Amino acid sequence: MTYSAHFRIWRGSAAGGSLQDFDVDVSEGEVVLDIVHRIQATQAPDLAVRWNCKAGKCGSCSAEVNGRPRLMCMTRMSVFTEDEAVTVTPLRAFPVLRDLVTDVSFNYTKAREVPSFAPPEGLAPGEFRMQQVDVDRSQEFRKCIECFLCQNVCHVIRDHEDNKPAFAGPRFFARLAELEMHPLDTVDRRKRSQEQHGIGMCNITKCCSEVCPEGIKITDNAIIPMKERVADRKYDPVRWLGARIGRRGDGGAEV
Structure with a gap:
């Protein structure tokens, strides 16, 4: 089963930035990191995001999803309703390098x-x-x-x-x-x-x-x-x- 989800992803650098809107297809069983990768592949190839294992063991893909700090690879899309906007922002405690990547x-x-x-x-x-x-x-x-x-x-x-x-x-x-x-x-x-x-x-x-x-x-x-x-x-x-x-x-x- 596939549906269209609305994502809002923070784009910018230490100098400033803003949320950018994306409409993207979501399939059953996917996690937030899957969708971010799809947005990279189809709509925003210059979107910066840090990740490595995609198995919840490297800690690289930390971000704030709808205001809550989470691992994007461990946050299933099924926790959100189909009509709910999903907002992804960088960790607030550390300086932003670019988009979702912070200086830790x-x-x-x-x-x-x-x-x-x-x-x-x-x-x-x-x-x-x-x-x-x-x-x-x-x-x-x-x-x-x-x-x-x-x-x-x-x-x-x-x-x-x-x-x-x-x-x-x-x-x-x-x-x-x-x-x-x-x-x-x-x-x-x-x-x-x-x-x-x-x-x-x-x-x-x-x-x-x-x-x-x-x-x-x-x-x-x-x-x-x-x-x-x-x-x-x-x-x-x-x-x-x-x-x-x-x-x-x-x-x-x-x-």
């Missing part, structure tokens, strides 16, 4: 600021031993496909450009939590999470968890536990003393 380099800058995993000295690969509960926790965070939808909906980044230097955002709070909760990691990331990555600026609205295509409970399982650990370190005198004497290993505690 902010996220890679933040990724480089997170210290890498640091196992105990002398522990060789293959000698790691972990409880299954710790494995499961790390695996949840590692499901992230870096679509940056969580970064896009975070109002601390989206609505306040001047916050970006001091705020890493939910994707990297999950990374910090993964490492901080790893039983073999020797770096204390609590002070860094607050003072360099700005976790205290998050007011746990859970909007990041709501848009995650992998269903990661970013707020409940990463941000809130990290906030609790930061508060314990800063205000609990017993924990503060434990950090001072390097309970996690020589040079491991950050004071």
Whole structure:
């Protein structure tokens, strides 16, 4: 079954732009990215759109569809009525390069600021031993496909450009939590999470968890536990003393 759908796609650059209208055929089972590709092929060959796997695993085709951040390859046309206009716009939290393509380099800058995993000295690969509960926790965070939808909906980044230097955002709070909760990691990331990555600026609205295509409970399982650990370190005198004497290993505690 085929029907004609009305699409409105944002066209432009950092200098400005506007929505452009397209009428396009839609077939049963198609997703928004299929239709964008059809518009490219038949009506707007210069339309810029980023995509790669078309299987919901690369995170490349993030956009806002009817105002909601989504992966275009995972948004079926069947969720819209046949007479409903479908509006596709670029992610609002990041600078537009052209049309639906945004500059997400902010996220890679933040990724480089997170210290890498640091196992105990002398522990060789293959000698790691972990409880299954710790494995499961790390695996949840590692499901992230870096679509940056969580970064896009975070109002601390989206609505306040001047916050970006001091705020890493939910994707990297999950990374910090993964490492901080790893039983073999020797770096204390609590002070860094607050003072360099700005976790205290998050007011746990859970909007990041709501848009995650992998269903990661970013707020409940990463941000809130990290906030609790930061508060314990800063205000609990017993924990503060434990950090001072390097309970996690020589040079491991950050004071």
